[in-house]
Amino acid sequence: MAFKPFLVYILAAIAEIAGCYSLWAVLKLGKSPLWLIPGALSLCAFAWLLTLIDSPAAGRAYAAYGAIYIAGAVGWMWLMEKQRPDLWDLAGLALCLAGSAVILLAPRHS
Template identity: 35%
Template structure:
């Protein structure tokens, strides 16, 4: 169950961060409406993927996803835009991922 949840978080991050990046590229880098449209579709798909998390509580899933989004955004920036996080970016991302683990996987 935990592996399924982690895989869904990874896929959700790919769709949401990728969708937002496509919209950014379409608007800010003047790549056009096809990029924007693809981004909007990816962002919509993110909502569906998040709904498949095994935990039934929307608030818990979305709160935890916030931490995944933080770390995933830094990784995306490194891969797609050549961004190099500093040590504080890395520390903050690790702290947020610890929070994800506590929120989603602590024994209840």
């Protein structure tokens, strides 16, 4: 099922961004160091989720994930930080998503 990898990647992006944001919040926004506990758990969930991708090469799974992460980061910027993406953000995102689709959906011989 081609949809499953995208769902896993979306969940992984949410987990990675949330985990990284916890450190940002502590160091840049003065939040309590206790924010690092759910952040660390979130990063562990991110790493576990990527192991669910059916790929013989970890590098390929990570490369395809990269664009989904970028989409998540742009979405986070817009929804959580109230910074609307500009044309260049969206153009770059479109290029990344196209590249990810090529990596993820290319017919390969085992």
